[in-house]
Amino acid sequence: MTHYEALVECSDYECLVCSELQLVVSTCCECSILLCSDCLPSLTSCPQCKASPSSEKFAPNAFVSKHTKTIKVKCTLCPWTGDLYDFKMVHVEGCIEVVVKCKNKECPYKATRSLIAQHEASCQTYFVRCAFCDESVLYN
Numbered sequence: 001m002t003h004y005e006a007l008v009e010c011s012d013y014e015c016l017v018c019s020e021l022q023l024v025v026s027t028c029c030e031c032s033i034l035l036c037s038d039c040l041p042s043l044t045s046c047p048q049c050k051a052s053p054s055s056e057k058f059a060p061n062a063f064v065s066k067h068t069k070t071i072k073v074k075c076t077l078c079p080w081t082g083d084l085y086d087f088k089m090v091h092v093e094g095c096i097e098v099v100v101k102c103k104n105k106e107c108p109y110k111a112t113r114s115l116i117a118q119h120e121a122s123c124q125t126y127f128v129r130c131a132f133c134d135e136s137v138l139y140n
Contacts, residue, residue: 002020003075015035017039025060025065028058031048031051034064072084078095102119125138
């Protein structure tokens with residue numbers, strides 16, 4: 001899910017399939033559309049010209065990839081602004097307003113990163129080792 005907004009017009013650099021700005025893009029050699037590295041593997045043909053997605057039909061586009069990394073974006077969850085590269089590679093992993101799941105696998109609780117530690121400190125849904133049978137059992 002995208003939690004950023006471009007601060008400049010950049011629709012020419014969006015993937016035709018997912019409409020996202022991506023750090024790595026390829027161009028269809030037949031019709032010149034852009035496809036991101038996330039969408040390309042799942043395609044059976046080019047969405048525009050129907051060319052097969054073989055390696056000779058789609059080529060990495062280093063120019064566009066280099067340009068999209070420097071597009072200025074802002075996080076839609078917090079006041080952060082910066083380059084798309086920094087957003088995707090650094091900020092997303094640390095944004096305090098991103099919703100995350102409790103670290104205890106069986107716990108369904110989700111909260112923003114700024115609040116999850118408070119929940120996890122008192123979470124009662126976790127596995128413990130049974131003193132009698134040495135099996136891992138859900139403590140709840």
